Amino acid sequence: MDTLTRLEKTIDQRRKADPGQSYVAHLNHRGLPVMVRKFGEEAVETCVAALSGSREELIAEAADSIFHLMVMLAAKGVSLDEVMYELDRREGVSGHEEKASRSE
Numbered sequence: 001m002d003t004l005t006r007l008e009k010t011i012d013q014r015r016k017a018d019p020g021q022s023y024v025a026h027l028n029h030r031g032l033p034v035m036v037r038k039f040g041e042e043a044v045e046t047c048v049a050a051l052s053g054s055r056e057e058l059i060a061e062a063a064d065s066i067f068h069l070m071v072m073l074a075a076k077g078v079s080l081d082e083v084m085y086e087l088d089r090r091e092g093v094s095g096h097e098e099k100a101s102r103s104e
């Protein structure tokens with residue numbers, strides 16, 4: 001099992017755990033707006049690290065962003081498979097091509 005699949009399973013198992021024992025449960029207990037805000041904060045911190053941080057800081061912030069994105073997706077009932085399916089669907093379609101097809 002790959003890292004993201006294992007993380008998705010762990011997040012699913014911890015969602016309803018004791019918020020005092022589990023950070024995932026703590027976020028779920030606080031609700032969707034907090035999860036969304038945390039993801040937004042981590043995404044901005046990733047941008048800051050990309051512009052002015054070290055390579056190690058960028059890796060750490062990227063990991064925080066992915067973790068918080070996955071917590072938010074789980075709360076919305078969206079699976080990793082669905083996101084991977086969407087990426088697979090786009091495979092081989094140039095971003096330029098896709099954008100042009102939208103303006104037709």
Ligand SMILES: N=c1c2ncn([C@@H]3O[C@H](COP(=O)(O)OP(=O)(O)OP(=O)(O)O)[C@@H](O)[C@H]3O)c2ncn1[C@@H]1O[C@H](COP(=O)(O)O)[C@@H](O)[C@H]1O
Nearest residue numbers: 007010011014021022023024025026038041063064067068
């Ligand atoms: N991958 C992660 C992971 N990445 C980041 N974080 C936590 O995300 C938080 C982000 O840092 P912040 O400083 O922004 O948060 P904070 O200020 O401490 O918290 P807030 O009060 O603002 O919510 C930190 O507490 C990190 O420890 C993670 N917490 C958990 N996981 C995974 O989730 C699993 C389940 O965790 P628990 O639910 O805690 O058992 C773990 O085994 C890990 O695999």
